[in-house]
Amino acid sequence: MNILVCISNVPDTTSKINFKDENKSFDSNGVQFIINPNDEFGLTRAIWLQQKSGAKVTVVTVGDISCEPILRKCLAIGADKAIRIDVVPQDGYFVASQLSALYKNTPYDLIITGRESIDYNGGMVGGILATLLDLPYLANCIQMELEGNVATLQREIDGGKEILSGILPMVIGAQKGLVEESDLIIPNMRGIMQARQKPLEVLSAFSDENTSKVNIFEKPPAKGPVKLVDAGDIDALIDLLQNEAKVL
Secondary structure (H helix, E strand, O other): OEEEEEOOEEEOOOOOOEEEOOOOEEEOOOOOEEEOHHHHHHHHHHHHHHHHHOOEEEEEEEOOHHHHHHHHHHHHHOOOEEEEEEOOOOOHHHHHHHHHHHHHHOOOOEEEEEOOOOOOOOOOHHHHHHHHHOOOEEEEEEEEEEEOOEEEEEEEEOOEEEEEEEEOOEEEEEOEOOEOHHHOOOOOHHHHHHHOOOOEEEEEOOOOOOOOOOOOOOOOOOOOOOOOOOOOOHHHHHHHHHHOOOOO
């Protein structure tokens, strides 16, 4: 079985975010980048399949050379091969189109994307990719069992869970539950050393036509000071809720 795990290079949520060029581009200076958490859940599940049934795990990202450290980390975690498509994407459709072209050149039995990335929270790549490839897609996947080419999957829905089955190949959107945080693999020294010997292939963009562009970034307004109301002063509380918060 060949598994493709799609990886996003995202800022750590503890990093301070700023913009430059008149707020038209992201300022990466001083920002720590990590593997997108939802992608890491998917990668860990793929490594389990590798260990259980000998699956071959390839990780891929769409981005410039600054993304290579997280690909090396994926190799240290246990992936067999890494691919970087050398272009800076502007939107989820562009990412999906690059991944679609890669798949058409090298088909995979299972494609795992994250449910969404924690930078833009678009949650669109998996669905668009599956549509471009005419493959089944299951978002919010929290459980997966494979028997031959039949996958039994479970996903979260409003008010409960849904169990479905399908025939490979397919695309799934991973999230916490597919594995737990305690299951995530921390690379050891042996894995880090082995990662240096594993292939990291750089491919030219299959197309450089981004269909959208960033006009401007804008931070949310700063939160105002907290107003404390005496527990017994109900009238003051109601006045604030009505006239300032405007929630009543």
